[in-house]
Amino acid sequence: MATINVVNVAKKHQFKWYEKFYFYSITKGLGITLKHFIKAAFLGKRVTLEYPEKKRQYSSRFRGMHSLKRDEQGRERCTSCFCCMWICPADAIYIEAAEVTPERQHLHPEDKYAKKFEIDLLRCIFCGLCEEACPKGAIYLDGNGEMATDNRQDLILTKERMTEKQGGPIIGQRV
Numbered sequence: 001m002a003t004i005n006v007v008n009v010a011k012k013h014q015f016k017w018y019e020k021f022y023f024y025s026i027t028k029g030l031g032i033t034l035k036h037f038i039k040a041a042f043l044g045k046r047v048t049l050e051y052p053e054k055k056r057q058y059s060s061r062f063r064g065m066h067s068l069k070r071d072e073q074g075r076e077r078c079t080s081c082f083c084c085m086w087i088c089p090a091d092a093i094y095i096e097a098a099e100v101t102p103e104r105q106h107l108h109p110e111d112k113y114a115k116k117f118e119i120d121l122l123r124c125i126f127c128g129l130c131e132e133a134c135p136k137g138a139i140y141l142d143g144n145g146e147m148a149t150d151n152r153q154d155l156i157l158t159k160e161r162m163t164e165k166q167g168g169p170i171i172g173q174r175v
Contacts, residue, residue: 051148063126065143066119068162071109076163077138078117079110084130084139092123093130117159121147 018024039045049056058064069077080097096116100108107113130139143162149155 063128063141065121065141065147066124066130066157066162067140067143068117068159069138069140070163075107075109076113077109077136078114078134079108079136079138080112080114081135083133083135087129087133088124089127089129090123090125092120092125094118094120114159117162119157119162121155121157122152 085093085095095114097112098115131141
């Protein structure tokens with residue numbers, strides 16, 4: 001059996017004579033800075049928004065805040081299967097399950113429910129894996145994108161803050 005020797009040769013970049021001087025690179029960088037300064041200062045193209053008065057327009061593909069959905073009867077869809085907690089790469093989701101008692105049976109379709117459901121937005125990377133992993137269609141990233149706060153505790157979403165008040169059909173199909 002014959003062996004084939006494969007050699008990957010990466011050609012080294014050959015600098016032109018003027019690129020060898022640092023002054024060229026510094027001038028090029030300052031030119032970009034000057035271009036952005038002229039756009040912002042003289043042409044009126046603002047880069048920053050005055051946040052509380054003006055809101056940013058988000059793309060239709062924007063993944064907003066997490067929200068827990070209810071079904072058509074107004075019952076919670078989350079059955080504490082822990083799929084979203086296990087798949088979260090940032091370990092931002094914490095679920096504590098509890099058994100459904102007979103007096104709470106009208107609020108939950110299954111035999112267990114999420115007694116405590118928290119998402120730490122300081123750790124969350126908004127990847128959407130929790131949304132894809134949920135077999136019941138209980139969690140979606142479709143809330144508003146307003147996350148400005150002056151307190152770290154406000155960035156921990158609790159079940160009460162995420163749960164919608166009325167139910168509706170599942171958005172999209174899970175295959």
